[in-house]
Amino acid sequence: MGCNHEAIELMHKYLDGDLTKTEEANLRLHLENCESCQQHFHELKRTITWIQSTERIEAPQDFTQKVMAKLPKERKRVSYKRWFKAHPIITAAAIFFILMFSGIFSAWNQDNQLVVSKQENLVIDGDTVIVPEGVTVSGDLLVKNGNLKIDGTVDGNVTLINGKLIDSSIDGKGLMASVGEVNGEFKQVDQVFEWIWYHLKNIFRSIFSFGEL
């Protein structure tokens, strides 16, 4: 057995606990006969003992407190994130409703201009829309942020948002019959919730009409 390589290789295997029975016997036999290898083996074992006997170093006294003070304070955020991850459908529904209602509300709040659906024969006087006498307006009529006075005939639905219907016949007798005529549904909207309801109905109606197509 060559001293320089094989025996030293076996010594390291022994120190790592990788030696087989035969190899151990070989190493023992060699060490008995070879003084320089004995010395080498002794030095290796002594080196390990020395490394193990070196003093232990301890962390500074306030180490834990320092670490804890530096930890990110994100417990709340983490728990929210976890909740959202666990309930994706509720999260999506909540986001949908927030966006939808904020859209409708802002539309309600921002538009204070008079809006009239595009039809011929309408007379606009300030913030009052007049359907003149003897005139027939065909199609649906929409008036927003203004008053409506019907002296003629509307051949369709009438929607009045955020405004008043001015009754020209002061005695209130037979509006439909004598003065103005609406050949369709008449709707007046002047509350936020009605406004939302109106929008929802529109959305559903458009979904339905898509379905019909």
Place this chain on the structure above:
Amino acid sequence: MDLMIKEKIKQVKKGDQAAFADIVTFFQNKIYQHCYRMLGNAHEAEDIAQEAFIRAYINIDSYDEGRKFSTWLYRIATNLTIDRLRKRKPDYYLDADIKGTKGLDMYSLLQADNRLPEEEVENLELQSYIHQEISELPPKYRSIIMLRYLEEFSLKEISEILDIPLGTVKTRIHRGREALRKKLRHV
């Protein structure tokens, strides 16, 4: 102890930050010592050891509970020390060898005025001499020698901590032992 640590980790994963304090207290000396031996000075050791615990906390969700927590923690700490050693600028240390001389450092040029009693000197000298020799090993040998003989990890655990094959760990520990033997044989 392992059971206690496992329980604490579960609590930390649930968001209980206070439970992490017990984990830090339990491992602080080991991790600090490891960093100190790798870096060779107290200031950097504290810095890196703290960073290792903070990283462990932030990434606690990626820790696989089927494995040993200490190997995972040592892996973070070892990677950080190796990064720090790489980034280190060539600095001048008092205990670094002066070029062109053998074993002569800046300390030997400073006046030694307060001598300790003979015996203490001998004991201290041996201790610090061994430390000195260990710290002069290349980091790849040093980390393995320390993990094996100071931290008492198995070779397989060391290969997990350092993310290198078991065969490489064996080759390096052989070379590390031989290098130290040569340095310490005349003591």
